[in-house]
Amino acid sequence: MPSVRVTFPDGATKEFPQGTTALEVAKSVGPRLAADALAAKVDGRLVDLSHRIQSDAPIQFVTPSSPEGLEIYRHSSAHLLAAAVLELFPDAHPGVGPPTETGFYYDFYREKPFTEDDLAKLEAKMQELVKADLPYERVYYNKEEGIKLFEKMGEFLKCELIQEKADPVFSAYRTGKFLDFCRGPHIPSTGRIKAVKLLSVAGAHWKGDEHSHPLQRIYGTAFFSKKDLDDFLNQIEEAKKRDHRRLGTELDLFSIQDDAGPGLIFWHPKGGIIRTEIEDWLRAELVKRGYAMVYTPHAMRLHLWEISGHTDFYRENMFGPMPVENDRYQLKPMNCPGHILIYKSRRRSYRELPMRLAELGTVYRYERSGVMHGLMRVRGFTQDDAHIFCMPEQLEAEVESCVEFAFEVLKTFGFDRYEVELSARDPNHAEHYAGTVEDWERAEGALIETLKRMKVPYKYMPGEAVFYGPKIDIKLVDAIGRPWQLTTVQFDFNLPRRFGLEYVAADGHAHTPVMVHRALLGSVERFFGVLIEHYAGAFPVWLAPVQAVVLPISEKHLTYARQVSDKLREGGIRVELDDRNEKLNARIRDAQLQKVPLMLVAGDREIERRGVSVRRRDTGDAGFQPLDAFIPWLRELIDTRAVKW
């Protein structure tokens, strides 16, 4: 019998008879590995453990600790779900069921909706199938034969997929009653699934096309241990507690009102304070960096949006135009045309460039009714927008300054993790893009060079650029690890040409400037939402709507408490006096729930020593402080915008 030589990751090699399965190879290494292995990688290709090795190849086993391990495990869990569905609901037709970042889902076509109760039943059935330890059996069909088979089973969605995607001979996996057109690999059997949970059922569309069949998507997740699953479920609970919509109401920060309409934000006084702090900081930074603050109208002639091209490529995101006298006006969905008109208001010299126009510009975008989400996705929002008009050779310096500015934002607001993406054109489809190839090369080169020079790791995303230019997006990662897209730095080859922008260069001739569009916070609303969730409502002192609350122990300490609060207020500190007829404990509790950073207890002892007893929101009683020391300490915290204190 011919033999094959497999090479292990450590370089060791071993001979086996040809046709030996990966599992047998694992067993030869040790029973532990055989029990742990979920799949294998032979010659760099992921395969089942039942895969027979036919020629010399490097081999490597996928275990729970491998990067691919969880993905395969969850993919198999999705098959397990489908198998359970077919047992209990034979009228359901499987669509697709991939693993996701946090679990898996499976889509089904079915007339009747799945209910919460159905999920419980399905989970029970899945447990049964786990106990039955059904194999994930890999089978092959040739295309015509396979389509006939799936047709006979009535699986019209699968037929469509096979028709579109299958090779002449394709693989499928059978688990119980469920047969799936699937590339694999899968774990050996359902008994390997240790902790699986169904989470929700939601609507979806066949192949993501909203005009196609409506499907029901069952979401679930799976982990290698019960503990990991519980941790994940706890994290969901934690995220719920941080939900900015809940905290927005509890802390009286903002509201969205039925009478006004969805997606429109009312900033309450406490939210307003935070916004003011954010904006004041930002404006000061903008000015430091050579930006000029401008203001532009909220509605302008529709004609302007025809020039910019928005009526062509952005129409479905714009509110309908409003008739005014004999003309039509458009509520602005973007600030760029306004800034361009300022640039164009007179002839520009190269000496004026780069010209950086910044505006906290409120824009209105029509969002389809099902997509709004608290502060994160709204119909009216304020961008910390700026447009930089410059000469091509100034690009790199401008990009660097934008990226550096973005990092300053992250640092100031207490985010220490981020992800950078560079969206470039798809080189195979030059016709999709405005601007010349040279323009694009220069712009993409400037972005890449800048990121390299700044030693910023980034993900290169070819084909992700918008048609008018390449861009850098920065996603910040919040306290519980969720990424949020905020900062964007985009080139625009389109608008300067459309509007015929010019500057007179040193050579005395007119040239077209390059335009950079950038937002750092993105939208003030979304940024606020992210901040609320990041801090779970417990803002750093400089942002806290109420920085300190004074708590007189009883009525006879009220006069002193009032003096203390006056003194703090004179020091520019946002202080409240809680003189309600409640016990101290009750008032402390309320202040804690309102996440006030500092509680200042004032009673006989404090009067005597001209101070307060400080209680911190995070660590509790911090002991006595004389006012002369406390106020400067607090002032310093605020002035330095301390995130940790």
Added chain:
RNA sequence: GCCGGCGUAGCUCAGUCGGUAGAGCAACGGUUUCGUAAACCGUAGGUCGGGGGUUCGAUUCCCUUCGCCGGCUCCA
């Protein structure tokens, strides 16, 4: 926009198999004057999201509309 779920007091929620509603917290009044996360007593508060229909009678059943939630799609 689409699929599914849901709208009862300011908030969180109970309830009515059709006979027009209840709790806790919050609010308000009083008693209490208190030392680091909830004192006590009382009062008031709801056209049960809006409109239409069925019915002697609708918060409950049906239709429709608005909104919210989870997704899909899209996105700052």
